[in-house]
Amino acid sequence: MMFKMDIRNKEVMAGYGLPVNHTVWGGESKMSDEGQRYKTSHIIDSEDMLLNWKPLMQINTGSMLGLSENGHWIIEEQTGVRVLDETWKFNRLMVLLERQITEFRQELINAAITCTIDNDIVREFPFYEVVKVGFEQKSEYWVELALNWWIMLPQENEEIIKSLEKIEISKWASQKLRHRIKKELRTRRAFLSFTSGSGCNGVEKR
Incomplete structure (x- = not known):
């Protein structure tokens, strides 16, 4: 963007x-x-x-x-x-994946408070862009860390899903990593299917 x-x-x-x-x-x-x-x-x-x-x-x-x-x-x-x-510039933030996303988010909130910045801006941080560059590294280390962030993000992103589907069938990824991705994708799809067919309280829409 x-x-x-x-x-x-x-x-x-x-x-x-x-x-x-x-x-x-x-x-x-x-x-x-x-x-x-x-x-x-x-x-x-x-x-x-x-x-x-x-x-x-x-x-x-x-x-x-x-x-x-x-x-x-x-x-x-x-x-x-x-x-x-631009997406390629987020390579410089990939090292953030080595932190827990919850800890990083709290650090960002604390910094925003110190600098008198609206906390709404923190919610607009491009988490998905950082996750995406992690998935693009063809490295089990970075992909695992990016997965740890992705499962904590609430919204869906089609580009991320496509990146994971490519890794799932790639030859460079270990069987363990491919199985984890398959499991995480299945869990996310099941959740999306449930929420798209239910109301706010989990009641099926009619």
Whole structure:
């Protein structure tokens, strides 16, 4: 999914509400106390584009997950920031799969509270995109971790189902992994079949 990014060049920064008393060093703004809520960083692979964003949590050494001023997820690297607006960019978040999804979600909520960000934004975190890149690795390690996340996600995603169906018949996956995927798919389909034919209280629709 593509997003309209809140990017800007140095000539038009004042028109986007940046404090007048900022100085840019290496793509990062140093502001007065009143303006410390956002960082301003260079967007990687752009000539002179800058982005306002809030750091939320460290992903690993040298990278930070954040949220832009306009609500787009970004990751900070040594040379600047990347807006996570294409599926392939979520490879940089795959390491999150090594955490329990419940723990990660709580960390995200705590970070949002600290940064005065609406918790509704946390619910919009692209969990499925992270799961999808895990399934695409052709690695039992990452697929198992991605499965642990997927079974905890409430909504359905057809792309994820297709990815799992491919792994289920793949030659590189072990029999143990294929059996687990088959079981999880069967459980999910049974649940979806039940909920689609029942009301909120499990009463069959008529």
